[in-house]
Amino acid sequence: MLQKQKKLKIMLTGGGTIGSVSPLLAISQKIKEKNSEVKFLFLGTYKGRVEKELVKNYKIPFQPIFSGKLRRYLSFKNFIDLIFIFLGFVQSFFIILKFRPNVIVSAGSFVSVPVIWAGWILKIPSLIHQQDAVPGLANKLMAPFATKITVVFEKSLKDFPKDKTILTGNPTREDIFAGDKKRAREIFKLEKDLPVILFIGGGTGALALNKLIIEALLELTKFCQIIHLTGKNKNLLVDLKNFGGNYHAYDFLTKEMPDAYAAADLVVCRAGMGTLTEISLMGQPAIIIPIPNSHQEKNAEIFSQKNAAILLNQRELTPEILIQEIKNLLNNQEKLKILSENINKVMKSGAMEKIIEEINKICGKK
Template sequence: MMNKRIVFTGGGSAGHVTVNLALIPRFLQQGWEVAYIGSTTGIERELVSRLDGVRYIGIATGKLRRYFDWKNFTDPLRVGKGAWQAYRFLAAWKPAVVFSKGGFVSVPVVFGAWLNGLPVVLHESDLTPGLANRLSLPFAAKVCATFPDTLQHLPKGKGTHVGAIVRDELKTGRKEAGLALCGFSPDKPVLLVMGGSLGARRLNEAVRGTLDALTKRFSVVHICGKNQLDNSLKRDGYRQFEYVQDELPDLLAMTDLVVSRAGSNAIYEFLQLQKPMLLVPLSRAASRGDQILNARSFEQQGFCEVLEEEALSADSLIRALDRLQQKRPAITEKLRAASEKQQDALAQVMAIIEETAR
């Protein structure tokens, strides 16, 4: 009989966990035993702990910082320790396959799987592979890609374009519940501002700097990131959250326009839900530029407006939202047509994982 044990890994931010959260319930429903290897204190532990029937294993992790930090000298030791911890668990538990969503915690897990002779399936959401997945590529059997253009950046024969994985629960939200949660009137369009699970300080500052003008046009729900609430801002038509999980489907159901970073998981979810977007990608100074590529790809397809972080201010935010409002009917039509063509990426990825496990 087929070994039906699977290990998931990925973390550091919610974007490196959401695909796993979409896949895990389906594997559990099909009778698989599921374990998750992540960091001991990262957001992945918080998100995965909400799932019944999943064994969580915390390991030591490190990360590459794009600035000078003494931890850049000590973190390789932590990665080595994490690889040993992952190796020992995988050797004892003996899963059939490891699925990695990326993020710095995934590298020692993938290496530990390779040392055990276990097949690994990677998932790459961005247009070009991130550092964790680039380091993991030599040890992977297959790579599932969200963007078709990603295949040209992968070893020949390893990559498969599967499209975007969107969590089923996001499609079940109720507009009335979202409005009630925020105390908003149904007579005003709703603007959702979302900077990712870790927040976006410059985006938060621009929104708060033009809050009076924004709340004249919209009801504003602001998901601002961990430890980035501003409790001095109390006014009608504005509601802040650090992070949302269970309430997110309802907030999205009531949303008319979105201001967001350009992480691929989030923007594809907005596409599937047909939400016109103003994307403010993370700058090259603070990243490898993957969000800029994601945003420009969506802009070329007519799904969004783009405002570079270097040009972000209270005034430029208002002007960009005015442009988005003017183009909203055309953008909505393109989003509708694209969402109808979206393939069942979840089913494709599950099939690839099961084939690899055999």
């Protein structure tokens, strides 16, 4: 484990989506437990209100930098974003010079690309973590410059250089397991004997899922209670009086998230690896609705193939179908039990310790 004799500095970088932030916070939390003297600095995006709030909750300094997204198709935005990537590179270069980290750690996202590049020029080693079943362009751009690459799925080992890639699984925040059902009833004003569905709309792609949920609300709230995470700035024109107090909407949750999970009899979510890791490790029965034509479809397929979740195709999904799927599951306790047992087996355990061990090696501590 990280020793206490020497003060370490670790730079974390990610953002744009919570999925690239959560694993880094999980890692930092565990490292701090073992060595409270380690200094962290988080480089994220200017627009990341949610990521900034999450990082702040972990008492880690947050510094935004410019970032841009490179698309795999011809677009004028690629030329504009190249300017932002260059500006982010310049910012990263001088921030790294000042902070002098022992290692830079990223879990993907385009904001990390110029940080890893600048670190490589300044001879700062780095570790990048590949969460999704399909490698993203950001990690592909960073991989040649990374010291070590960790992956969640065995199939991902072939996507990166063999000599510096290892299978670890996906780390998650340990406080996510600290939820309490009784406390959740008080926080979310829930009835004791009515099933609870946790809808996690996410960020990207939340609008389509939110629309589907809203159209199903009138029927759903007749037989269950709903905690709905809509995503930031996803204004929903909903008259709460229509749902008898059984509908509770939030942009996002931070410290209350463990209790939301504890309250849920069923989770309905996208297929980002942050959420999938959490529900897997907690054994939460789930309906997964991946964003169409995205890497999420491959993530969801892995869970579906193991009979670990119900996979629904958004292209064919209607409010009526969603209502019936939820009703069928809530009325089938045996099915819920099977899903819970199977989903709990999908994610590899011990990910946190393995990634910290690699950080330890990179920092030169044997």
